[in-house]
Amino acid sequence: MPEPKKEKTHVTVKVQRQHAVDVFIRVRLDLPLRELKLAYCNRLGLDCDAVRFTYNGSRIHDHETVSDLKMEDGDVVDAWYDVLSG
Amino acid sequence: MEIRQKNEEALQSHKDEIEKLNSKLEEAQGTKQGQIIAGNKKDVYIDTLRKKIRILEELNMEFEAKIEDYEVHQITQNYHIETESEVHQVTQQATADKIKRLQKEKEELENELLSIIVHQVTQDYAPKTDAKGKAKKQESPTSRILRVKERDDRKKVQCEDFVYLQPSKRRSPQIIDLETYQVYQEKESKARKLKRLGGQTDMTELINSNAWAKIQQLWKEGKANAAVWHVASQILCVEVSDIQNLLFEDPLSSRVMDSYAYVLMQDHLGAQPRFDLSTPQPKSFIFPHYLRLVIENKSAKQVNQTLQKQVDKALPARFFLFPILFQAHWTLLVLDKEQCKWKFYNPLRVRHGTDGYCGATDNLRKVIAEYINSQTRQMLNIKITEEVEIVKNSPQQSSGSVDCGIVVISIMKKYMMNESQTSVITTDECRQIRADLIHTFLK
Numbered sequence: 335m336p337e338p339k340k341e342k343t344h345v346t347v348k349v350q351r352q353h354a355v356d357v358f359i360r361v362r363l364d365l366p367l368r369e370l371k372l373a374y375c376n377r378l379g380l381d382c383d384a385v386r387f388t389y390n391g392s393r394i395h396d397h398e399t400v401s402d403l404k405m406e407d408g409d410v411v412d413a414w415y416d417v418l419s420g
Numbered sequence: 421m422e423i424r425q426k427n428e429e430a431l432q433s434h435k436d437e438i439e440k441l442n443s444k445l446e447e448a449q450g451t452k453q454g455q456i457i458a459g460n461k462k463d464v465y466i467d468t469l470r471k472k473i474r475i476l477e478e479l480n481m482e483f484e485a486k487i488e489d490y491e492v493h494q495i496t497q498n499y500h501i502e503t504e505s506e507v508h509q510v511t512q513q514a515t516a517d518k519i520k521r522l523q524k525e526k527e528e529l530e531n532e533l534l535s536i537i538v539h540q541v542t543q544d545y546a547p548k549t550d551a552k553g554k555a556k557k558q559e560s561p562t563s564r565i566l567r568v569k570e571r572d573d574r575k576k577v578q579c580e581d582f583v584y585l586q587p588s589k590r591r592s593p594q595i596i597d598l599e600t601y602q603v604y605q606e607k608e609s610k611a612r613k614l615k616r617l618g619g620q621t622d623m624t625e626l627i628n629s630n631a632w633a634k635i636q637q638l639w640k641e642g643k644a645n646a647a648v649w650h651v652a653s654q655i656l657c658v659e660v661s662d663i664q665n666l667l668f669e670d671p672l673s674s675r676v677m678d679s680y681a682y683v684l685m686q687d688h689l690g691a692q693p694r695f696d697l698s699t700p701q702p703k704s705f706i707f708p709h710y711l712r713l714v715i716e717n718k719s720a721k722q723v724n725q726t727l728q729k730q731v732d733k734a735l736p737a738r739f740f741l742f743p744i745l746f747q748a749h750w751t752l753l754v755l756d757k758e759q760c761k762w763k764f765y766n767p768l769r770v771r772h773g774t775d776g777y778c779g780a781t782d783n784l785r786k787v788i789a790e791y792i793n794s795q796t797r798q799m800l801n802i803k804i805t806e807e808v809e810i811v812k813n814s815p816q817q818s819s820g821s822v823d824c825g826i827v828v829i830s831i832m833k834k835y836m837m838n839e840s841q842t843s844v845i846t847t848d849e850c851r852q853i854r855a856d857l858i859h860t861f862l863k
Contacts, residue, residue, distance in 0.1 A: 346595060352713065358595040365598060373601050383645055383659070391714065391726030410722070414710055418671040419748040419825065 345400050349374050349387075351413040361400050368396035374413065386414045427490055434483050441476055614644055614664055622848075623667060626855035631862045635663065649679065649861040656682055658861045666854045672750065672825025674709050676857065677743055680829060681706040683860055688836045704835045705734035706741045712784045727791050735795060739835050740788070743828055746780040750824040752831050753781050755788065755804070762808040767817045767827035769810075778810055813843035823850045829857070 346360045347370075357377060359370055367387070371394070375382040387394040389403055389411050448469065495514055578584060617639055624632070638648065638660050650657035656679045665671065685706055692702065707730060714726050734740055740755040752765040762785055764778045789804040815830065817823040827845055830853055834841055 344599075350717075352717065360595055360597045360599070362598065369598055373596050373598055377596060381645070383647075383657075388710075390722065391729045410718075412714075412718075414674075414713075416673050416675045417745060417748065418665070418673050419745055419750055419822075 345405050345409075346407050347400070347405055347409050347411050349411045349413055351378075351385075351415065354378070354413075361405075363401045364399050366396060367394050367398050367400070367403075370411070371396070380415065384416050386416075388412045388414065424494070427493075431487060431490060434486075438480055438483065445473060445476070614639055614642060614660065615668055623669060623851050623854065626851055627667075627858060631859050634862045635667070635858075638663070649863075651679075651682060663858060663861065666858050669821070669823075669851070669854065671748075671822045672829075674745055676861075677745075677750070677825060677829070678708050680857060680860070681708070681743065681832065684832060684836050701736040702734070703737055703838070704739040704741060705737040706743070706832060706836075707734070709743045709745045711742065712744055712746075712781065715784050715787050723787065727787070731788070731791055731795075735792070741832050741835055742781070742784065742788075743832070744777070744781055744784075746777050749777060750828045751777045751781075752828045753784065753808075754835065757792070757804070760804050762806070764808050764810045765814040765828070765831050766810065767815065767824040769812075769814065769816060775810055778808060781808070782806070811841075815842060815845035817845075817850075818847050821847070821850070823847075826850045826853050829853060 342363070344360050344362055346358055349357045349359060349370075357374055359373060361367070361370055371382055371385070371387055374380075374387075375385055389405065389409070394403070394411065617636065627635070638646070644659065644661040644664070646660050647657045648660055648663060656675075658676055658679050662673055662676050665673065666676070685702070688702055688704060711726070711730060715723055718726070738757050740757065742753040742755075744751045744753055749768065751767070754763040754765065755761075756763065764775070764781070766775060766777055769775070785806045785808060789806055792804055815827050817827050823845075827850070830845055830849070831841065833839075833853075
């Protein structure tokens with residue numbers, strides 16, 4: 335009897351930022367991604383409001399979940415930090 | 421000692437005499453041999469000479485025996501002899517000493533021989549038993565670093581009073597598990613202090629009373645992080661600190677650029693004529709500043725996905741505007757699709773040599789051109805190249821100012837309003853644009 339496949343409950347995504355170390359975050363499928371943003375900024379000591387997160391070119395909303403965006407293991411989330419220039 | 425000296429002298433004189441006689445004999449032999457060849461008459465004389473040689477040889481033998489006796493005597497002279505009866509004992513002692521000395525020498529030689537044998541054996545076995553590395557080391561020339569490392573004992577010898585740092589280990593990429601990650605409470609970011617609102621300046625004169633009242637209210641609250649304008653669908657927001665930057669003529673943040681680009685796009689779409697119920701088609705389209713970074717850093721698949729989202733919306737437009745943020749400087753890249761031309765506006769144009777800011781857009785131009793060519797090939801006869809024209813009469817920011825973002829906004833605004841571009845922008849115009857931005861965000 336083949337064992338029934340366990341349904342995936344978590345996904346590990348990679349958060350990338352320019353000139354910064356990649357961070358892997360394991361997220362539950364139904365967890366609002368606001369918590370991913372907070373955890374990333376918390377770990378790197380960033381101001382969460384100053385960082386924008388995008389997935390496949392579109393911004394990630396706070397209330398969205400991994401299953402909403404159909405993320406898979408190893409998918410990349412980009413973090414963008416605002417820069418002043420003149 | 422005197423007797424010894426005399427004996428030596430006598431011996432030497434005897435030896436000299438023997439040598440002289442020998443030499444004479446040899447000479448005589450030489451001369452006589454010549455004479456023998458000449459004739460047999462001299463045979464008798466030769467016999468007599470031979471007899472003499474024999475006699476001399478006998479004498480020589482005697483002298484040699486005497487010399488041997490004398491040598492024995494010399495050895496025995498080293499020891500103190502009181503009576504002749506003790507001579508025998510002294511000779512015995514001397515021979516015993518000699519035997520001892522010889523035994524010592526023998527032992528030393530045996531030891532040396534042993535060490536040589538051991539060395540040979542170890543040399544034979546050394547390359548076989550050693551690792552490959554050691555064998556190579558022997559072949560390679562001696563390295564000073566290797567020698568120092570071999571005798572390096574710093575790790576062993578450590579001072580007890582000194583606290584040594586532990587060597588840092590390379591960590592594998594860490595995974596944050598949100599199930600167990602404890603620090604969920606949003607840390608209160610360090611309260612950034614707002615600059616003091618001074619008296620009236622050239623900038624504040626341009627701001628209307630409503631906006632000024634709002635600014636004063638915001639400054640009273642003192643929260644630099646508070647959002648004053650936002651679009652939930654795009655997650656665009658402008659904070660009080662951005663208003664402060666605009667007010668004090670500081671650099672423009674990427675947040676303000678993207679937000680104002682969104683506002684301009686909305687105004688532009690609203691101004692377009694509608695011929696039916698479908699959404700109006702823009703004439704110009706502004707892309708977010710991070711498109712260049714996506715193209716530069718992401719994989720082809722991700723770039724394609726982003727382009728599909730961003731460029732497909734903009735395809736009906738004629739002008740594609742790309743605000744470029746490179747090395748803390750804003751520039752603008754414009755694609756005129758009808759003329760198939762790229763234009764590059766730099767508010768801080770380079771006088772000599774190539775423009776590095778323009779060079780940073782090479783990849784962007786290449787990717788966008790390829791994408792548009794592939795999308796519109798069937799519809800139109802368009803072939804966009806990568807060649808770019810650096811606009812020579814683009815408006816320039818005044819020296820010492822940080823108005824590059826404002827200049828780029830002014831160029832973008834003229835594109836959106838279908839106005840002709842000017843070659844000059846004054847400081848007052850820059851201030852006016854800053855004031856307009858503040859009015860827009862504080863509405």
